[in-house]
Amino acid sequence: MRSSRSSVSRTLGPAALAALLLIPGTAAPAGAAGDADSPSLPGIPATVADGRPCTPGSAKKSAQVPWAQSFLGIDRAWELSRGAGVKVAVIGTGADLRRVPALDGRVTGGPDVVAGGTVRDDCVGYGTFLAGIVAGGQQQGLEAAGVAPEAEVIAVRATSKHGATTPEALAKGIRAATESGAQIIHVALSVPSAPKQLKDAVLAAQKAGALVVAPASAREWESGAGASQAENGPAYPAALPGVLAVSSVGPGGEPEAPGTGKGRRSQPRLSAPGVSVTGPGPGGRGQFTGRGDAVAGAFVAGTAALVLSYHPRLTAEQVAHRLESTAYGAVGDTPDPGIGLGIVDPVRALSAVLPEERPQSPSGTRKAAAPAVPPLDPPEARNRALAVAGGAAGVTVLVAFLAFVLPRGRRRGWRAGRAGGPVTETG
Template sequence: MRSTMKYRYAGLVLAFTVILPVACAPAFAAQDGPSAAPTGDPGATLLPPLPLRLGKDNPCTEPSQETATGAAWSQTALGLARAQRISQGAGVTVAVVDTGVAAGVPSLAGRVTAVGGAGEDCVGHGTFAAGLIAAAPEKGSGITGIAPKAAIVALRGTDDRGVPSPALVALGIRTAADRGAQVIYVGHTLRTGMAELTAAVAHATERDALVVAPAAPDAVPKEELGPNNVMPKGPYWPAAVPGVLAVVDFGPNGVRQASAPPAHEPDLSAPGSSMVSAGPGGSGHYIGSGASLAAAGTAGAAALVRAYQPELTAAEVTRKLLATAYPADTPRLDPYAALSLVPEQNKPQYAEAVPAHLPEPADPGPLNRGLAIAGGGLMVVLLVGALAVVLPRGRARGWMPPGRRPEDASAGQ
C-alpha cells in the first residue's frame, strides 16, 4: 500500500463499491449475470459486469450501452490528476497480451496496433485492460486510463473464449519485446508453463521490456479447484518468474475481498476491485474486479515513469515503483510518488566528511611564565599603592591604632 490513502468516491461511481466483482460471477458467464443495483443512490450508473471467460456456446460480449459519467474511485486513490500533470505516457508502447483489443473504442482510437487476430476481442477482457492502461478521457465521461497518451500493441494470449495457454502467452511476450514494447502486460495467470514462460521473460528482459502480471487469478474454474473446492495457492506464471512485477488487487476500503483467490508472493498491490473501463466496442463501460486489473493499472504507471524518465532501464523502473510505493503488507502503487519523489537508494551519494586537522597546540611554558610575571607585577603595584595611602596616615597618628591620638598616649604616662 494503506490505511491512510485518501479514497474519495467521485461522481456517479460511488455506488460501484457495492457491485459484485467478476470473481463472484457465475462460472465465467458472458452476460447472463445480473447487473448490480445501487444501494440507495438513484443517480448511480448500472454497468454490466466484465466477463473473464466465455462458455462454449456463449455469444461474444457486446458493447455496453451504459456510460459512467463520473471518475472511478481508483483514479482518485492513485492521484491521477496530479500524476498526469507530470506524465501521460506519450512515446511509450504497452503490449497487452490478453484476449485482444477490439477496434472501434473511441477512447483508444488511433493508438492500438493489433498483431494477428488480436484486433478482435470476443471476451472483452483485453479491451477492458487496455482502457485501464491508456483510455483517453471522453466528453460526458470522467473515466480515464492511467497513461492516456501511451500506445497499445495487442497480442493474443488466449483463445477466443478467453482460455490462456503457456504457448500463446510466451509467444505474445516474445513478439511484444521484438516489436519494441517498453512495458508488457499479461492479463491471465497460468498454473503450468514455467520453462517456456521463464524463457520468454528472459527474452523480454534482454530487450529492456518490463513484464507486469497478476499474482492471483481473478477467479478459479471449478476444474482447477482442489479437494473440497479449496482454491490453489500458486505459484502462478508468468508472475512467479524472477524479474516480473507481480501485482495483487485491493478495493475501495483498502483490502482485498475475502472471497478473492489467494495471491502468490506479490511485489505490489494496486486498485483492482470495482474497476470501470471500456467494453469491446463503443463508448460504453463495464465494471470488473481482480488482480489482472490491478496489474493493468500498474502497467500504466510503469508507462508514465518510462515516458518521464526514458533513461531508466526496465529493472530501474521496477525498483522505483517499489521504492516509492506506500508501505503496507504488500506495498501499494503510488504513480505520483514514483514520478515526483527520489527514493533513498537513488539519492546522490555525497563523499564522507573529512575531519578537520587542527594545528598542534603551542608550548604552554612561555605563556605560563608571562602570566606569572604579569601577576607578580600587578601585586607589586597594588602593594605600593596601598603603602602610599597607609604610611602617611600612620605617621600622622604616631602609629597609634585608629581612634587614638598621640596626646592620648602622653596623658597615660
C-alpha cells in the same frame, strides 16, 4: 499499517462507502440513474463459455470520476507525465479496435498467436477493458480515462476466442510482445505451470529491457481454466524471477477478502485497484466494471509507462524499484501477503527523489532533496474525495428534509427566526 488504510471504510461503513463511490450494484443518489450516469454498469467477464455468444456492448455510462482514478491521484500524475513515447503490450484476449472510441489512436493490434493473423476484435472484451485502463482516452462527458493516455498499447491475443490459454500460448505472446518493441509487457493471464518455453520467453523479454507485469493470482473466476487452477501453488508467470506480480485492492485500500475466488496465488510485489473498476469494453461507447489482479496489473503497467516516459533513462529493474520503493505503505523489503510492498502511487513514483539519487556532500553523505512535486498519498486523495461526496450527500439529505418540513411548518404558521408558537397573520 493496514489499519490506516481501512480507517475510511470503518468510519463510513461498507454501505455508505459503496453509495458514495457509486459501486455497481448499489443504490445511487436520486437523479443519478440513466444511460449517461448509471449506478450499475455491467461487469466485464474474463472468459466466455464455449458455445456462448460474445460479450455484448454496454448501453450504460457513468459521468462520475472512477474511484480508482481518484484513489491513485491520476490527475496529479498527469501534471508530470502522460506516458508519451512508451509502448505497452497487453497480452490477453485481444482488443476491439473498430468500435471503441476510447482506444482510437492509442491501441494497435498485435499478433494473434493462437489463431494467427492480427488482432482486430475481442469476443470476451477483457483485453479491451485492460487496454483502456492502461491508456484509454477521455471521452466527452465522461471522467474515466486510462492511466497513461499518451502511451501506445499493443494488444496481443494469447487465448482462444473464448479466453482460454496455455503456458505455450503465453510464451508465444510474450515473445511477440518483445519483438514488437514493447518496453512494458502486461501478461494479463495466469497459468498453473511454467515450462521451459515460458521461462525462456520471460527471460528473453527481460534481456531485451522490458518490464514484465503479471497478476499474482490465477483464480477460477479470473482465468476460467477450470479445476486445475483451483489447486494450491504459485501462479505463472508472476512467480518467475524479475516479474512484477500484482494483487488487487478495493476502495478501502484493503486486499480482497480471503476466499474471494479459488485458485493459485503467488506473493505479490505491489497492489493496485482491482475491485469495481470502471473502463471501456467491446461494442461501442458504453462502459463496464472489471475486477481481478489483472485489472490491478493494468494500473501498474500504466504507471510504469508514466515513469518511463518521465525518466526515459531508467532500466526495467530501476522502474520496478521506483514503483516498489514509492508505493503507499512501503515499510521495508518484506512484502505483505495481501498487498506486497504497498499500493502503487503514481505521483510519488514520478516525483520522489530516492535515497540513492540524492547528491553527495563533500563529506560523502547524501543530501536531502525535495521531490519535484509534493507527494500525494492515495488515502489523502481518497479522503478528500469522500469528504466532498459526503458533503454532497449531506446537502441532498438536508434539501429533502427541508422540502418536507418547511411546508408543514408554514401550514402551521411557523416562520424562520421566530421562536415560540404559531404566528398570527395580520393585515
